[in-house]
Amino acid sequence: MRVPGIAIGLLLTAAMLPALDWPVQKRIVTGTFGELRGDRFHCGIDLGGGEQDVFPVHEGELIFSADQEESRCSVPRGLGTIVVLSHQDGLLSVYGHLKAGSVSADRRNYPAGGVRVGVSGDTGSSSGTHLHLMLIDRESGAFLNPLGLLPPLADRQAPVVRSIEARAEGFSKALEDGMVLPSVPVEILAETYDPRADVPFVWPMAPYSVRLSLNGKEVSRILFESVVVKEGKARLSGTNLGAKDVYAGDRLLRCATINPTRGESHLIVTVTDFAGNESVREAFLKTADR
Amino acid sequence: MKRKPSSRYRLFAFLGVCLYLVLFSRPLGKEAVVRPVWSRDVPAPGASAEGTTGADAICFHAGDVCGSVDPNGRFLAVDAVLYGVAVSSAGYVNYSRDANHWVLQDVRGNPRWSYAGIGYPLFSTDGGSLFSVKTDLTGLRELDKNGEIAWERDFPSFITCLATGGDAVAVGLLDGSLEVLSGRGERTARFTTEGSRIRVVYGCALAPDAGRAAYIAGADPQTLVVAERRGAGYSVSYRMVLPMDLRREIAMEFSRSGRDLIWEEPGALVVLEQSGRAIRIPFHGAVKVLISQKAAVAALSGSQEGGEVLVFRPPSTVLAREAVPAGATLFGNDGRLLLGIDGRLLCLEIGEM
Numbered sequence: 001m002r003v004p005g006i007a008i009g010l011l012l013t014a015a016m017l018p019a020l021d022w023p024v025q026k027r028i029v030t031g032t033f034g035e036l037r038g039d040r041f042h043c044g045i046d047l048g049g050g051e052q053d054v055f056p057v058h059e060g061e062l063i064f065s066a067d068q069e070e071s072r073c074s075v076p077r078g079l080g081t082i083v084v085l086s087h088q089d090g091l092l093s094v095y096g097h098l099k100a101g102s103v104s105a106d107r108r109n110y111p112a113g114g115v116r117v118g119v120s121g122d123t124g125s126s127s128g129t130h131l132h133l134m135l136i137d138r139e140s141g142a143f144l145n146p147l148g149l150l151p152p153l154a155d156r157q158a159p160v161v162r163s164i165e166a167r168a169e170g171f172s173k174a175l176e177d178g179m180v181l182p183s184v185p186v187e188i189l190a191e192t193y194d195p196r197a198d199v200p201f202v203w204p205m206a207p208y209s210v211r212l213s214l215n216g217k218e219v220s221r222i223l224f225e226s227v228v229v230k231e232g233k234a235r236l237s238g239t240n241l242g243a244k245d246v247y248a249g250d251r252l253l254r255c256a257t258i259n260p261t262r263g264e265s266h267l268i269v270t271v272t273d274f275a276g277n278e279s280v281r282e283a284f285l286k287t288a289d290r
Numbered sequence: 291m292k293r294k295p296s297s298r299y300r301l302f303a304f305l306g307v308c309l310y311l312v313l314f315s316r317p318l319g320k321e322a323v324v325r326p327v328w329s330r331d332v333p334a335p336g337a338s339a340e341g342t343t344g345a346d347a348i349c350f351h352a353g354d355v356c357g358s359v360d361p362n363g364r365f366l367a368v369d370a371v372l373y374g375v376a377v378s379s380a381g382y383v384n385y386s387r388d389a390n391h392w393v394l395q396d397v398r399g400n401p402r403w404s405y406a407g408i409g410y411p412l413f414s415t416d417g418g419s420l421f422s423v424k425t426d427l428t429g430l431r432e433l434d435k436n437g438e439i440a441w442e443r444d445f446p447s448f449i450t451c452l453a454t455g456g457d458a459v460a461v462g463l464l465d466g467s468l469e470v471l472s473g474r475g476e477r478t479a480r481f482t483t484e485g486s487r488i489r490v491v492y493g494c495a496l497a498p499d500a501g502r503a504a505y506i507a508g509a510d511p512q513t514l515v516v517a518e519r520r521g522a523g524y525s526v527s528y529r530m531v532l533p534m535d536l537r538r539e540i541a542m543e544f545s546r547s548g549r550d551l552i553w554e555e556p557g558a559l560v561v562l563e564q565s566g567r568a569i570r571i572p573f574h575g576a577v578k579v580l581i582s583q584k585a586a587v588a589a590l591s592g593s594q595e596g597g598e599v600l601v602f603r604p605p606s607t608v609l610a611r612e613a614v615p616a617g618a619t620l621f622g623n624d625g626r627l628l629l630g631i632d633g634r635l636l637c638l639e640i641g642e643m
Contacts, residue, residue, distance in 0.1 A: 038390065038408030043426060062537050063488050063509065064450060064464060070593055072539045072578050074494075075452040076374055076410035078389065078425025084464060086488065092464070094448070096426075101594070105538055125389055125410070125425035134426075141446035141465060143428075229446040232477075234428065 018088055020057040020149050021113060023095065024049060024120060024131055027153055028198045031130075032274075033145035034206040034224030034236070036247040041227050041234060042206075043143035044094070044134035048199070051129050052120050057093045057150070059112040060085035068123045069100045079132060080124025083117045085110055090139045096132035097124050142226040142237055147208070147274040155196065155275035159207040162191040162251070164269050164283055175267065175283040181260045183288050188212055188255045189248055190269045190281075204251040212255035213268040220256035222246060260287040322585040322603040324610045327626070327637040328363035339398065340364035347397035348623040348637075349377035352630030356384055358397040361626065363637060367399025374410065378417030379623045385411055389425055394437065403437035414454035415581075416498070419473075421459070423449065430461065432475060441475030451505075451539050455496025460503055462491030468505045470496075470524060479524040481515065483507040493540030497548035498582070504551050506532065506540050516551060516562075528566065541577035545587060550604040552580065552587055559589055561605040569605045574598050583622040586640045590620040590629075599629060601640070610638070 026049030035042040064084040066077055079096035083103055086092055099121030110117060120131040135144045147153075163174040167187045173179065194207040210222045226237040233242050248254050255269065268282040332355050333340075341347075341364035349358045356375040357368040373387040381402065385392040389410050394402045405411075409422030409431065422431040427448035434440040447465035454460075457473030466489025470479040483489035486508025494505040503524055504516045512535055516528035534555050542553040551562040554577040558570040575591030575598055587604060591597040594616050601610040619630035627638040 037426075040408075040424060040426070040429065043428065061488070063490050064492075065538050067538075070576060072541050072576065072580075074539060074541075075423055075427070075449050076376070076412060077427060078410055078423070079427055079448075084490075108537070125387060127388065132426075136447065136464075138465065229428075229444045232443040232445075232475075234444040 018058045018091065020146075020151075021055070022150055023047070023054050023057050023093075023117075023133060024052050026050070026052055029147075029153065029196060029205075030199050030203065031132075032194060032205040032207075032224070033143075033147065034227070034246075035204060036206075036243060036250055039243055041236075041243050041246075043227050043234070044096070044132050045146045047120070047131045047133060048128070049120070049130075051099065053116040054095055054098065054118050054120050054131055055113050055116050056085050056087075056110040057133070057135075057146075058087045058091070060087040060093065060110050062086075062108050062110065063092070065103050065105050067100060067103050067105065070105075078125035080126060081118065081121065085117065086138075090137060092136040092138055094132075094134035094136065096134070097121055097126045097130060099123065137226075140228065142228045144226045145208075145224055145274075148225060152275065155273060155277065157195055157197050157273075158277035158279045159192055159194040159271040159273050161269055161271050161279050161281040162193075164267060164281055165189040165191065165252070175285065177284045178286065179283070180286045180288050181265065183260060183262070185257050185259050187257045188267065188269075189252050190255055190271070191252050192269070192271045192279075193251045194271075194273045207271045208274045209270075209272050210253050210255060211268075211270045213266075213270070214258055215261070215266050219258060222253060222255070260285070262287055262289070321643055322607070322609060323641050323643055324586065324601050324627075324638050325641065327361075327639045329634060329636045330359075330363045330365070331634050332357075332630075333365055333368050335368050335370035337365065337368050339366050341366045346624065348621060348626060348628050349379070349382040349397060350619070350621050350628050350630060350635060351375040351377055351382070352619050352635060353617060353633060355633075356382055357399060358382065359628070359635065359637075361637075363635075366397060367395070369395075369399065376411040376413050376420075377621060378413035378420075380413075380417045383411040383420070394420065405433060405437045407431070407439070412452070414459070416454070419454065419457065419459075423452075430459070432459075432473075443471065443475050445469070450491055451494050453494045453496045453542070455498050455503075455544070456500035458496055458500035460494045460496050460505070462494040462505055462507070464490055466490055466507055468494055468503075468507070470500075470503055478522055479503070479517070481505065481507075481517065481524075481526070483513070486511055486513060490537075492536060492538070493542040493553060495542035495544050495551065495553075497544040498546060499548060502544060502548055502551075504542060504544070504553075506542060506553060509535055509537060512536065514553070514562075528562075530568075538576070541580040541589070543580040543582055543587065545604045546582045546584060550587075552589075552604065554580070554589075559600070559602075563605055567605075571600070571602060571606055571608065573600055579620040581620070581622045581627075583627060584625040584640045585642060588620060588622060588627050590614070590618060592616060592618060601627070601638070609640075 031046030098118035102119035451462040466483035488509040517524035
């Protein structure tokens with residue numbers, strides 16, 4: 001059973017962090033925290049809106065910068081031109097894919113909202129002009145979901161739960177009411193994503209949380225709140241779940257492996273986004289006799 | 291009355307001098323020299339191979355083209371650069387921006403194997419290892435000779451710098467720690483930044499045999515740390531506060547012998563001898579390339595206004611120094627340097643006489 005505990009320490013840490021501002025004027029979220037990117041979690045958010053000035057999320061001090069065209073690169077930087085600022089209470093903010101040449105290597109201090117750190121661009125592993133924003137809690141080493149720390153965005157569009165799937169040996173089906181599950185451990189997966197009204201293209205943006213309940217009891221909860229590295233592997237905070245454990249494919253999340261009980265089972269998948277919009281999909285199932 | 295030294299005394303003195311010469315003599319050092327070997331315009335991508343053998347070929351990346359060239363300046367392969375190129379003595383990887391599928395090509399441009407994971411390729415200094423770096427800089431994989439994942443490791447912060455030596459790899463991180471990994475990806479040492487207000491690793495280097503590791507970390511103050519391998523781990527042997535405050539990657543490299551450590555400071559390259567003596571060689575601009583080749587070290591600086599190339603024999607014998615235009619590239623292999631300028635390659639040979 002997969003019931004991750006919420007990282008209370010991280011929540012407390014987040015509660016103590018300074019109030020942040022959006023780093024860009026056009027706040028079009030084109031990539032969310034926790035999305036599957038290849039075989040890893042997306043540990044930040046992407047902000048589209050074309051080329052625009054990027055400001056610090058809070059007053060801070062430059063601790064690292066790399067300009068794609070001017071800097072030494074002993075390691076190929078997929079984040080392109082980057083700036084890293086250090087803020088009070090141990091928070092670091094990382095601004096990636098900035099336009100080459102838009103960064104000052106000499107400036108040290110950035111007052112809140114006053115001086116731009118660069119211009120959003122298309123450098124590094126990028127498929128269009130955008131800002132990649134990462135927030136890191138220096139003390140815990142956790143990559144924090146910026147949507148949990150930035151001022152709320154208006155978002156009336158609920159996440160989508162396209163299907164619930166069940167997989168067991170020799171069994172793989174999208175669940176519908178009345179379907180018969182085999183009487184063996186069955187993995188339940190949810191195909192879900194979070195669309196946004198201001199993003200015209202379909203992109204598998206991760207929601208904030210995915211919960212699975214069986215017969216009225218919550219059996220798993222996946223929270224895209226923060227990612228930490230434990231034993232050399234990036235995992236969702238408070239769990240041992242790496243990207244391959246959480247995702248079976250783009251948009252397809254592994255919720256839990258359940259043991260269907262004899263008779264009827266009632267499965268509910270509840271998905272919420274950061275604005276609190278919620279979508280529910282449920283299935284009434286039967287279990288085959290052994 | 292003064293007595294003349296006896297013949298026995300003279301014999302002992304002579305034998306003593308001979309013994310001293312046998313025990314403590316040092317051969318006269320050969321002079322390192324740099325000489326240009328050839329200069330060629332790089333042919334258009336797809337041009338037919340001029341050379342017939344790939345032995346001792348050097349792979350290169352110059353502006354919009356990449357490929358390989360033999361020691362006599364005959365091009366073996368020339369390709370248009372997709373987005374970036376990782377080059378080594380063994381071949382090159384010409385990769386696209388999305389980095390989700392790339393192919394290792396040998397020095398003749400023939401595909402050897404492909405890799406379907408996401409990440410940017412990076413060769414070790416000696417070309418013997420190939421890594422894949424996660425595009426968000428939070429993880430590293432080593433690929434084996436067949437393109438399969440030999441090991442992988444995520445880091446608790448993102449990678450700011452990386453160095454290889456022997457079969458080891460040193461990874462500097464934004465959180466101020468330096469991890470040294472074995473050829474199996476196991477952590478053999480971890481150093482943390484101490485005594486600085488800001489904790490970030492800005493540069494790192496490994497000696498060619500991984501017997502020494504060095505890094506520059508922290509700001510306010512910025513500190514150089516050198517560590518020697520002791521058994522399975524490393525212990526710090528030298529620590530020095532540096533008179534600078536760079537908040538970007540800092541170039542560092544050990545000489546081929548592993549005895550001298552070179553790093554950049556504003557306006558200079560600094561050579562630290564094993565004795566602890568530090569010598570500054572004037573050098574302008576931010577260092578983009580710093581490589582050790584045979585008895586010499588080569589550095590290239592650059593910005594939009596242009597840069598400078600410098601070849602010197604440690605500790606401070608300058609062999610060549612020249613201003614270069616913006617966009618110049620520099621690669622080295624087995625004592626030869628390839629300098630790419632405006633679509634032209636210049637081969638320099640580092641020799642001894």
